[in-house]
Amino acid sequence: MPSIPPLVSLRKVGRHSEPASTRPRIPIPAARATVDCAVYIDGVRLPGKYTHAAALAEVRSRGAGFAWIGLHEPDEGQMASIAATFGLHELTVEDAVHAHERPKLERYDDMLFLVLRTVKYVPHDIHAISEIVETGEIMVFVGKDFVVTVRHGDFTGLAGVRHELENRPERLALGPTAVMHSIADHVVDSYVAVTKLVEHDIDAMEEDVFTPGSTVAIEPIYQLKREVVELRRSVNPLAAPLLSLSQGYDGMVPKEVRRYLRDVVDHHTLVAEQIADFDDALTSLVGAALAKVALQQNTDMRKISSWVAIAAVPTMIAGIYGMNFEHMPELQWTYGYGLILSIIGVSCVSLFVTFRRNHWL
Template sequence: MPDQVPPKAPPKLEPGVVAAGVYAKGKRVSDIEIDDAGKWRKKPGHVVWIGLFEPSGDLLARVSEQLNLHPLAIEDAEKAHQHPKIEEYGDALFIVARTAQMVEGKIAFGETHLFVGRGYIVSVRHGASATYSTVRAHCESCPKMLSHGEDYILYKILDFIVDNYMPVLETVRHEIEGLEDKVLHESISTEQVRRLYALRRDLLKLRNAVVPLVDICRRLEHVELLPIDPEMRPHFRDVTDHVQRIRESVDSLREVLAFAFEASLMMGQAQQSTITRKLAAWAAILAVPTAIAGIYGMNFDHMPELKWRYGYFAVIGVIVALCGFLFYRFRKNKWL
């Protein structure tokens, strides 16, 4: 029998490379090395898909050399901390999107930079971000759609980024509802007030990450100058609608937080007012015996009632009657 040739082992991934593969007609052809990306990209009908996570400058330079990426885009991808945007460099696109995840009860933000051109797509992740292996697996399970190449992959990545906003919003929503109930039914602590402020600040950051995606998706959907397959443009409308719903949810949660924050301040002021009224009421009641005792403590020589047999009991009775009347009036007016 002829000797069987063992299957070729997939190339070992170097640090910073999450996945690197080439696709043709909607099917995965092979895993590739970064230094072979340019060769595969030049083959008609082939798409190189590379996923990177916090790559080094040297790795980005090698990818740029293979796929002829624009130096300014590479510089942005290396530095990170970019605002969401979409830029054209000849027949290629450079897209920056912000990602969000819940990390230890707080919203952590990251970035994804996307290089898209004919025959390739490169995703560069920084910071808090879910891996796109799920996107890759879903695309590979739909060869017909994946046959649209880099345009379909771009759509799925953007859709995945937007979908990952929802778990963050749901977590924040549950926490806000709990804090809102406490504000309305009981006094909240200083730490909870700080948490309200922190949540409102995080939601503002999330809104700043979401809103630019609306413009990005609309440009991908409508602008004819961008190198996007016309058949794929309607798919970006779905992402646009999804982003719009996310933005509306963020705005509604920020309004609820603003109400809860204002309500906490008003509840605190109301509690202080209640305490002030109670103190004022008791001070008025205690002023009666204080005043009478002060009069009898003047030690005048001519005070006829001092020698009256029932003077002590009469004074005590007057004090009790006046204090009782004041207590009744304050209680009736809900000061006590």
């Protein structure tokens, strides 16, 4: 019997059919991924709406100002259009599309490429095992007359940063690097907010661990420690890029912007130190929790051993007199049964009192 070829999904094109896998993708314009696009001259936003190409053309026709386009999770086709307009390097375009990059700073000719990891605190029950910190990414392309920001994740939006800068035209007048500073400052401020909330969780866990008589669960502590490690991976690698920018990065950052960046470096250093303290505190907390669990288990074992010792006395005596030998002490004595019960009772009470005095019961 001839073999039957596997079924292939077909689509009709006139009289011919071809596999659905070869169906051409419909390109989605970059405008679909654009959150905002504006032109700024002397720190003031020009009225009207612009495409990314029109914004850059407007800036270059005037010979002043810069364009700022914000994108949210663009695909390859959309980023290719942006790259063709602004002259972005293909390696940075690949990073912007696929994300999952460590914080870094790279230079491509006269353009800077900055990657920042964003973090968000997730409200949760400290006794439950759940995600505590969500992460995303912001990528900033800075040229002489443009800023392109690419955001991945549904939090840490940049609309507030843009609005704040537009209310301070003197800051925007410093150029594209001023936008880069404001974004870095916004991200570092979010680090500060998240670390404060994580600190509250650690304080609550410490209170639970060191409260007498409380039941300690190790798993939530391990979960929080894992989330602190994720937070550290997002925050700590940003130290070197911020330091390079605050030092001018080969003259690409103006002096006035460097002053603001030094303040961001200070805040970032404090956050990094606090996260290191969190890691040490949680390590100590795990040790204390394990010690408390071991102590509780030891206490339980002492109680069990005490009751076993008390129960062993009547068990032993009953076992001896249950052997049914003919010649055994006190078998023929009228008060023998009462005497044996009295001995059992006195022995058990004595053991109970002794264990109670030694805090075993």
